[in-house]
Structures are given as structure tokens and as C-alpha cells.
Amino acid sequence: MTGTALPLLGEDFAACCSPLTAGVLDEDAAERLARVFRALGDRHRVRLLSLIAAADGGEACICDLTAPVGLSQPTVSHHMKLLTEAGLVTRDQRGKWAYYRVVPEAMEALSGTLRTTR
Amino acid sequence: MTGTALPLLGEDFAACCSPLTAGVLDEDAAERLARVFRALGDRHRVRLLSLIAAADGGEACICDLTAPVGLSQPTVSHHMKLLTEAGLVTRDQRGKWAYYRVVPEAMEALSGTLRTTR
């Protein structure tokens, strides 16, 4: 296991993220949040995320992803790095393959920041 | 009322947005989603959103926003345009002032696309 997620959403998913609209965010909080949203701000990365989530076993390697998104291997690798750094996916190297997996807690936490009703 | 929101999330907020991870998104859906996330992918825009939500009456004009974010008026105007086009805020011109307001339905819909449990 060589997962290298950098949880930009905070160490503790459950406690880090109050709704965006609950009060004025300071610069740091805004930047951290924006960085995660930026990771989702590309159609290919959004697509990659849905491909991984829908993949058999909930995980996929780069080789499974290049064809569906129609990008080169280095480019897909680059996008996956951004998603990993955002904490939205984890990377697990097993032999030759690097398996990526969606982090539900991160998705939930991010979802929570957009919730307006309590 | 001169609101000009372009609801990129779809005409019907409630019905448009199944979770990102519920199945493989087609190109169009991925692009539409990514465009909205991209609108949130800037710390100033995230901040602007929280400022508006926290403002008195839930609305704010450009002139209320320039100082807090420390950007020029044209730049703030530009950011607000992006947020408006993403459907995350509405614009309402009243006299000299343009009042911006968060669209809770859009936030909720977007929040829903990130939800992994149902």
C-alpha cells in the first residue's frame, strides 16, 4: 500500500467542513476548498471519477482509463495526480498497476460544504 | 428584476443531478458539471459566495464585495459573472446597484452530485 492522499479537506473529514454559506470563510479555508473544487473543474477529471466509481470493485488502473476518456497515458496520470492531491481518490500500487479508488468521505465532506439547509 | 442566471445544472434542479458516482457520465454531463465546479475553483469566488450568503438580507452588491476580497471592481464583476453563468448566484439590478444572491437550489443540486450514499 503506497497511498499518498493529501487530504486538503482537512485531517478529519467529519469535522473540517462547515457549509460554505454558514459564515464568511477566511483566506485559507477558501483556498483549501477552491483547490478541491478546482480538481473537479475539468470534464475529464469528472469523468475519470465516475469511471472509477463505476468500475468493477470500485477501483481502476490508469490503463483502464485512458481509452474511455480518450487521452494519453501521461495526461491521465497527470489528472489522477491532481485528484489524488485533492484527496478525492487514493492511489494503491499493486505490482505493475496503480489502482485508484474514490474516497467517499471526501466526497461527502465536500458535499457538506455545499449544503445550505441544515 | 433582470436576473440572468444560466442554470448549467439543468432546467430542473431537482431532477437533473444524479450522483457523480452513480454511473459513468457522458461527455456532456461531465462538461456541464465541471463547468460549475470550475466556478468554485477559485478562492476569491468561494469567498465571494460566502460573503454574499453571510451578508445582510442574503444579498450583496459589487461595492460591498471589492474591499473584503481585495480585488478591483472589474475583477470582482468578472468573478460574479462566472458565478452567475454557473447558476450559483442570481443578479438583480435595482437602480444603480446589482444585487447578487446565492441560489440554494443550485448549491443543493451540486451537493447532491457529490453524495455517495443514498
Added chain:
DNA sequence: TCGATGCATCGACAATAATCGATGCATCGA
């Protein structure tokens, strides 16, 4: 041990995006 495979990194280039000053259009108050 060696060729093949999967992947990340690097370097370069092209495309997007952020920012601001200048400007023009309304609207308001005097």
C-alpha cells in the same frame, strides 16, 4: 537475464484564465 508492460516525471507548447486600467452606459441626487 531480457524484453515487454504500466506508470510517473520531465520538458515544451498551446490553450485558459485571472487581473487591472480605461472606458462607456445608466442611474441617482442636487
Added chain:
DNA sequence: TCGATGCATCGATTATTGTCGATGCATCGA
């Protein structure tokens, strides 16, 4: 009617990001 104010748009510049070919490092199977 006129100056002042609020805002959007334009044009230019800089910064950021997406993309790919080339390359190098592991790992696997023969």
C-alpha cells in the same frame, strides 16, 4: 441638466493549466 456613483465590457498582460512525446524506473513473464 450635470457631476458623481455603480457596474459591465474591452483590451492587454501575466499566470495557470492541459496536453503530449520522450524518457526512466519498476515489475512481470519467459
